[in-house]
Amino acid sequence: xxxxxxxxxxxxxxxxxxxxxxxxxxxxxxxxxxxxxxxxxxxxxxxxxxxxxxxxxxxxxxxxxxxxxxxxxxxxxxxxxxxxxxxxxxxxxxxxxxxxxxxxxxxxxxxxxxxxxxxxxxxxxxxxxxxxxxxxxxxxxxxxxxxxxxxxxxxxxxxxxxxxxxxxxxxxxxxxxxxxxxxxxxxxxxxxxxxxxxxxxxxxxxxxxxxxxxxxxxxxxxxxxxxxxxxxxxxxxxxxxxxxxxxxxxxxxxxxxxxxxxxxxxxxxxxxxxxxxxxxxxxxxxxxxxxxxxxxxxxxxxxxxxxxxxxxxxxxxxxxxxxxxxxxxxxxxxxxxxxxxxxxxxxxxxxxxxxxxxxxxxxxxxxx
Amino acid sequence: xxxxxxxxxxxxxxxxxxxxxxxxxxxxxxxxxxxxxxxxxxxxxxxxxxxxxxxxxxxxxxxxxxxxxxxxxxxxxxxxxxxxxxxxxxxxxxxxxxxxxxxxxxxxxxxxxxxxxxxxxxxxxxxxxxxxxxxxxxxxxxxxxxxxxxxxxxxxxxxxxxxxxxxxxxxxxxxxxxxxxxxxxxxxxxxxxxxxxxxxxxxxxxxxxxxxxxxxxxxxxxxxxxxxxxxxxxxxxxxxxxxxxxxxxxxxxxxxxxxxxxxxxxxxxxxxxxxxxxxxxxxxxxxxxxxxxxxxxxxxxxxxxxxxxxxxxxx
Numbered sequence: 001x002x003x004x005x006x007x008x009x010x011x012x013x014x015x016x017x018x019x020x021x022x023x024x025x026x027x028x029x030x031x032x033x034x035x036x037x038x039x040x041x042x043x044x045x046x047x048x049x050x051x052x053x054x055x056x057x058x059x060x061x062x063x064x065x066x067x068x069x070x071x072x073x074x075x076x077x078x079x080x081x082x083x084x085x086x087x088x089x090x091x092x093x094x095x096x097x098x099x100x101x102x103x104x105x106x107x108x109x110x111x112x113x114x115x116x117x118x119x120x121x122x123x124x125x126x127x128x129x130x131x132x133x134x135x136x137x138x139x140x141x142x143x144x145x146x147x148x149x150x151x152x153x154x155x156x157x158x159x160x161x162x163x164x165x166x167x168x169x170x171x172x173x174x175x176x177x178x179x180x181x182x183x184x185x186x187x188x189x190x191x192x193x194x195x196x197x198x199x200x201x202x203x204x205x206x207x208x209x210x211x212x213x214x215x216x217x218x219x220x221x222x223x224x225x226x227x228x229x230x231x232x233x234x235x236x237x238x239x240x241x242x243x244x245x246x247x248x249x250x251x252x253x254x255x256x257x258x259x260x261x262x263x264x265x266x267x268x269x270x271x272x273x274x275x276x277x278x279x280x281x282x283x284x285x286x287x288x289x290x291x292x293x294x295x296x297x298x299x300x301x302x303x304x305x306x307x308x309x310x311x312x313x314x315x316x317x318x319x320x321x322x323x324x325x326x327x328x329x330x331x332x333x334x335x336x337x338x339x340x341x342x343x344x345x346x347x348x349x350x351x352x353x354x355x356x357x358x359x360x361x362x363x364x365x366x367x368x
Numbered sequence: 369x370x371x372x373x374x375x376x377x378x379x380x381x382x383x384x385x386x387x388x389x390x391x392x393x394x395x396x397x398x399x400x401x402x403x404x405x406x407x408x409x410x411x412x413x414x415x416x417x418x419x420x421x422x423x424x425x426x427x428x429x430x431x432x433x434x435x436x437x438x439x440x441x442x443x444x445x446x447x448x449x450x451x452x453x454x455x456x457x458x459x460x461x462x463x464x465x466x467x468x469x470x471x472x473x474x475x476x477x478x479x480x481x482x483x484x485x486x487x488x489x490x491x492x493x494x495x496x497x498x499x500x501x502x503x504x505x506x507x508x509x510x511x512x513x514x515x516x517x518x519x520x521x522x523x524x525x526x527x528x529x530x531x532x533x534x535x536x537x538x539x540x541x542x543x544x545x546x547x548x549x550x551x552x553x554x555x556x557x558x559x560x561x562x563x564x565x566x567x568x569x570x571x572x573x574x575x576x577x578x579x580x581x582x583x584x585x586x587x588x589x590x591x592x593x594x595x596x597x598x599x600x601x602x603x604x605x606x607x608x609x610x611x612x613x614x615x616x617x618x619x620x621x622x623x624x625x626x627x628x629x630x631x632x633x634x635x636x637x638x639x640x641x642x643x644x645x646x647x648x649x650x651x652x653x654x655x656x657x658x659x660x661x662x663x664x665x666x667x668x669x670x671x672x673x674x675x676x677x678x679x680x681x682x683x
Contacts, residue, residue: 063611063614063637064637066610067637067638099661099662100434157555157557157558219555221491221553221554221555221556221558221658222555222556222557222658223491223556223658223659223661224491224555224656224657224658224661225614226614226615226620226656227614227615227616227617227620227635228617228620230614230637231617231639234637277404278559281559281560281561281564282560282561283561284561284562287560287561287562302561304401304405304564323558323559323560325555325556325557325558326557328433328557328558329433
């Protein structure tokens, strides 16, 4: 009972995953510029947003944010020692009401600078209007007024465990939060996924904050809430908020290593030329084996007439988002990533003096 | 199919016209995929002396990859709907129901198709399940017995929904012998290879049975273990109708396993356990089916029952 993938679970869910370790010595080859006990000082994070229902049928986030909003009402009077402003947001209420991913267009692709600015036609898609409202509340994107951290909650039908998805492999805040969760939740399979997309091209809700990541947990069918998945998300969000409070209070977080999976490419299903209907399914040997290394010539698809189609890449890569329901229409059967070990420095919050100096420097840069 | 008793066997007409329905729910992908395949090339489903017609029942829902457009097609075959006037003004699925009743029915008439297999998927961990609408359908009982034996040691369970209130008017109910085929777990909108192959194998054996029956094989009396639907259990909800608890981790994925009084059943969002307080042991199924949140159903309870099928042979 309560096994992670439920009826899908396999013996080797953790294949390909190495937990982050925290040696005090950095391997010399990794980053010779960095000294062993250099501590990077980063600005305080006074405002955090937790967003659920960005896709209206990804129910763990929907129910979790609803519950947190209820709980928030009860503790409004209670004063915090270190007030951390946490905004709870239900991103796409209309899609949630219909229990659909989106109404007109995928909300989580609407947050590019181009889409957020410029004129909107009268009959603009609902999600375009909504993305501007969210940008006004949580951003504006790229502006000093933006919230410090956005955590956007998602579910996937793929057997991915708990994943952070971020645009950067050197955002120390996100990487430290990830490592904190790994240590606090050792029974949950956890990976950090990096989409190498520039700030100019970044398109998702989490790119609106100064820091941000999506917390993606699966496997869970859309339109369903599985208690183990919900609980993992609830606990993960709690640890994330705890970390932010601890960070803001001045604690030093020691450096270490985190395995990062950088997305390299997507592979689509084989399709019929005329109808564009798919002509094969993910091969049984790959199904549910997210993050298990895929080698050239490994089985990849099985056609409906029983033929095996093999992976034709020339390097072994790590598959993820294997058989995600929402990606059929985006032409993605699975995504592939390279894994590498990233060294993260020790960090702590800037002192007020450092913060002021930083702000002055920022202001004078703007003037130039 | 008229029947008469001859020498303790029920004598039934040959099953000449058979249909395989896919896409009754447009996002249940195994049936959609299989039927599309067979519409293109039906060699696999041909059997001597049987006309087998693969058919997509809800094409608009399939195109949008959604369960339904206006209303659930698999609840739409009520007498009221089937005789409703209004043509194009009717909800899409009611129009479809009338069309399907014209082609494969009329329901309860001698002209209706002999057998309809209706292919479904579920997010519940039900494995392969055959759904029976009447405990007195000896033809169907014998078919299900045949299928279970053919796929052993793999399992295929029989769900009997004969409950006067919970029974509903399915697409397949147009036929003389309606057979529901439900395979899970599979998320909506997703095609899993193992689920697809399992459904395909079950249909192969079902069609083999029909061929054997039509050729004159006699099937001796047998007992079929079935699970009879008792009641529907909803999620705990607040005064506004919002769900306030989830299927408990101990119950999640435990379709067909005994649920005893006192066992955990739901878990509130803040971690409290709500227990089952029925009077006896039941066997839950359709546990955490996505489509049933809106139908106020977290799972159904069943009890085990041995159904007796009389011997059958063709007239």
